[in-house]
Amino acid sequence: DAKTTQPPSMDCAEGRAANLPCNHSTISGNEYVYWYRQIHSQGPQYIIHGLKNNETNEMASLIITEDRKSSTLILPHATLRDTAVYYCIAHSNYNQGGKLIFGQGTELSVKP
């Protein structure tokens, strides 16, 4: 799995959009970009994933650059409950049983 780079921390005002960047310049063609988040003392929660196209679900939007070397997770209207560590992972399950490699992530603090 390709290594990803994220800022260690970010702040966001409640109600505003939170834009979390991720660099994955060595991503390979069969690796997807996954986003998870972990609220303190809980298991990681899956948010969204994508390969080439931008993706949106009820939780967030994922914007992947055309060269696939970076991506941005967008939480459109951040709430206090979105305070968590957000992990960006470049992952392929080409070989069944592939492990997710979690880096240090971005600690997002949503402030009132």
Add this chain to the structure above:
Amino acid sequence: SQTIHQWPATLVQPVGSPLSLECTVEGTSNPNLYWYRQAAGRGLQLLFYSVGIGQISSEVPQNLSASRPQDRQFILSSKKLLLSDSGFYLCAWSFGGSTDTQYFGPGTRLTVL
């Protein structure tokens, strides 16, 4: 819908004691199952994964073992705990396939004293 359970939620054990952590998944058949450990800080380390009953792959040699006695049951064990076994243990499952999104359980916080 699918649900993953882990128990116990917290555990305090003396050094040298045995360990058994259990994970079960509901609402799916033949899932891939995973055990991760999260030590101090944020990184998760894959310990074991299983693609079927009785099929266990170990990622890191250690003091722990895993078993899958039933399709949706995954057990993490140790005969004698070490201080270094303390951590947050997470079970995860996936459907398998090319994307293989993994879904995590609530975790077990283990403290070895």
